[in-house]
Amino acid sequence: MKLSKFGEKLTSHSGILSLMDDLGNALADNDHMIMMGGGNPAHIPEVEDVFKQRLRRITESQSEFTRFIGTYDPPGGDQSFCRELAAMLRRRFGWKLTERNICLTQGSQTAFFMLFNMLAGENAQGEKRVIQLPLAPEYIGYSDTGITEGLFAAARPDIKEIDTHTFKYHVNFNTLTVNDNTAAFCVSRPTNPTGNVLTDQEIETLDSLARQHNIPLIIDGAYGLPFPELVFTEATPHWDEHVILCLSLSKMGLPALRTGIVVASEEVITAMSAISAITSLAPNSAGALMVSDMIRDDSIISLSQNVIRPWYEERMAFARNELHQQLGNLPWAMHKPEGAMFLWLWFKDLPVSSLELYEKLKQRGVLVVSGHYFFPGMQDDWPHKNECLRVTYTRDPAVVKQGIAIIAEEVRKLYQG
Numbered sequence: 001m002k003l004s005k006f007g008e009k010l011t012s013h014s015g016i017l018s019l020m021d022d023l024g025n026a027l028a029d030n031d032h033m034i035m036m037g038g039g040n041p042a043h044i045p046e047v048e049d050v051f052k053q054r055l056r057r058i059t060e061s062q063s064e065f066t067r068f069i070g071t072y073d074p075p076g077g078d079q080s081f082c083r084e085l086a087a088m089l090r091r092r093f094g095w096k097l098t099e100r101n102i103c104l105t106q107g108s109q110t111a112f113f114m115l116f117n118m119l120a121g122e123n124a125q126g127e128k129r130v131i132q133l134p135l136a137p138e139y140i141g142y143s144d145t146g147i148t149e150g151l152f153a154a155a156r157p158d159i160k161e162i163d164t165h166t167f168k169y170h171v172n173f174n175t176l177t178v179n180d181n182t183a184a185f186c187v188s189r190p191t192n193p194t195g196n197v198l199t200d201q202e203i204e205t206l207d208s209l210a211r212q213h214n215i216p217l218i219i220d221g222a223y224g225l226p227f228p229e230l231v232f233t234e235a236t237p238h239w240d241e242h243v244i245l246c247l248s249l250s251k252m253g254l255p256a257l258r259t260g261i262v263v264a265s266e267e268v269i270t271a272m273s274a275i276s277a278i279t280s281l282a283p284n285s286a287g288a289l290m291v292s293d294m295i296r297d298d299s300i301i302s303l304s305q306n307v308i309r310p311w312y313e314e315r316m317a318f319a320r321n322e323l324h325q326q327l328g329n330l331p332w333a334m335h336k337p338e339g340a341m342f343l344w345l346w347f348k349d350l351p352v353s354s355l356e357l358y359e360k361l362k363q364r365g366v367l368v369v370s371g372h373y374f375f376p377g378m379q380d381d382w383p384h385k386n387e388c389l390r391v392t393y394t395r396d397p398a399v400v401k402q403g404i405a406i407i408a409e410e411v412r413k414l415y416q417g
Helices: 005-011 013-030 045-060 062-070 080-092 108-119 200-213 266-280 287-295 299-327 356-361 399-415
Strands: 102-105 128-133 152-154 160-165 168-169 182-188 217-220 243-248 260-263 333-337 342-347 386-392
Touching: 045 062, 045 287, 045 299, 062 287, 080 102, 080 287, 102 266, 108 128, 108 182, 108 217, 108 243, 108 260, 108 266, 160 182, 182 200, 200 217, 260 266, 287 299, 299 333, 299 342, 299 399, 356 386, 356 399, 386 399
Parallel strands: 128 152, 128 182, 168 333, 182 217, 217 243
Antiparallel strands: 102 260, 160 168, 243 260, 333 342, 342 386
16 A cells, blocks of 8 residues: 555654554553553542433433434534533633634544644745744654644753652743744643643743744643643643633543543634534534533532542552652652653663663563653753653552552662663
C-alpha cells in the first residue's frame, strides 16, 4: 500500500501510539503487568454510582434515550448542553460568554488535532507558523498531531529545587520566543506529565504576551479547572475572548464517551464546528447528556471538589511517601505534585536513558512512561530529557507499593553499576 505524506505521518511510530499499544497489551495481560504508565482515570465507586443513576434515568425516558443513541447533534455538539455550560460559567466566574462560545469534540485529542492544524503549519502565503509550548515537558499526545513537521517550539524551563528530592518547573520568560511565526501559546494546567500547575502569575503573564502579539492562549484543562479539578494547590480558572480553554469529561470518569469541550471566541468555535462537520459529522451525544443535569445544578463542581480531587490527592500522598521510603538517598527528585494523576521522577545523571530504564521495568512487569517523549519542539540535546519517568499512582495502593519497590530496585542497580 502506497501512503500519502499524511498517511505516513499518522501511521509512523509515535509516543502516543506506543503508550496506547502498551496499555492495550498490558490490559490483555492484566494478571502480570503493574499498570503505572497510563492516564486512564480511576474507577471511583461513588462517582460511578452517580453515572449509573443518571444512565438509569436516561434509559427510563424515551425522549432522552432516543437522544442518547439515535439522534445526530449539530457539528458543534448538543446546544442545550452548551447553553447550560455557558450559564454555569457565567454564574460561577462571571465570564462573558454564551453557547456560541462553546463546542464539543470527540475527546480532547481530537480538539487539539483540529486546533493545532487550524492555527499552525503552512498558511496560504507559504509561511510556516508554530505552536509555542512555554513550559516543557508537555503532554505526549501533542507531539504527533501536526499534519506538517515541526509544528511545535519549546525551550528549557527554569528548575527550582525546593528540597533534596523535590523540584518545580517554571516558565523561563527570558528564553520564551514570540515572533511573527508564533501561531499560539499552549499550556496544560495541571501539566501532563509533571503535575505542575502554572501559577496565576505565570498565566497572567502569558495572557498579556498573547494579547500583545494578537495570538490565542490555549489552556488544556483536561485535569483541571473548573472540573474535574485535580488541582492540589491554589489556582484560579482563567478565560477571556483570546483564550481557548479545552476541557474534558474523561477525567470525570467518562473516558469511553470521548467528550471534549472547547470554550473560545465565536470565530474559533465556528471554525471548529465546520471541521467537525467534515471529519465526523457531529460529536457523540452521550457525554453531554450524561452530565447535563450536573452542569445545570453545579453538582459537577461539588463532585469534583468533594469526591474526585480528595480521592486522587490521597493516592498521590501514598505514592509520594512510598517513593521517599524506597528510593531513599539515591540521586533522585520528584516534581512537586500539584495536580493531575502522575508523579514525574528525575534520576540525576542516570547511567542509562529513560527509555532503557522503561524497557528494564517493562521486563520486570511494571509499565511506566519514558520521559523523553514529553519534550515536543525542544531541539537542543538536554540530558535532563533522558533522565525522567512518568509514573501513574491511581492503582490499588498495594499494587502501587509493589511497583515502586521494583522501580527502586532497578534504579539502585543502575547507580551501583
